Amino acid sequence: MLKRLFTVIPAVALGFMIYADTAMAEMVEMRSKPWQLFFQQPMSPTAEQVYDLNVFLLWIEVVITLFVLGIMAYIMVKFNAKANPTPSKTTHNTFLEVIWTAVPILILVVIAVPSLKVLYFADRTQDYEMTVKVKGNQWFWSYEYPDHGDIAFDSIIIPDDELKKGQPRLLSVDNPVVLPANTNIRLLLTSNDVIHNWAVPSLAIKLDTTPGRVNETWTHINAPGDYYGMCSELCGVNHGFMPIHIRALPKDEFQKWLVKAKEQFASNDNKEQEDGPVRVAQAGTAK
């Protein structure tokens, strides 16, 4: 029975993954689907490791849960008042006490080692090919490309009545942050006002943007496509209306986009900071 369970569950999981795979033709679309139960498909080296760690933890939990369930069933059958009318008065058992202290410690060590490995892996990369700056604002994101002629722009939610066909509600923005796929990208995150959190589930990024501080992480997007996320730190009334949309392009198309973007967003140069308060007012009304 147990053996069957161990083969059935991975088979079902694999089925879901294949199902998810068929959805990705050329441009993948990474966001939660209706009735989705498990994680979004991992689409970066960090996300893959986080996913695997989660599966590993799940199996540890399965074993612990079944073990505790088994012991409880055994106690209920063997030591109920009918089956065992005169209970034993034993109070101490040194061997058992050592075991039930040492085994949980060992389990925690077994969990801690891979957890810390993933944590440090996700923290930063030495060999990044480009840098993107992410800034949180009440209530939109702005992005800067310091390596590419100081391209800078704001990314503001598209209201429901202006959505075009295929644009997911509450996730679409006027200017998605365009990034090259298959490239090591350093991300520097900060905020202009309050604490926000830049979170993209399929890339396993969820990092606070804190005013006066720069937080660093990195990513490497495995495939071209649209990746969606949301602000994940309660930041004010429009917290739910500052989505993240990453458009990952193949490297050559990204170069083409850069040329266009330099024209389109050139006027934004250096004006960002001074515009702060005006933009806040605009965003507040543009709900």
Ligand SMILES: [Cu+2]
């Ligand atoms: Cu926010």
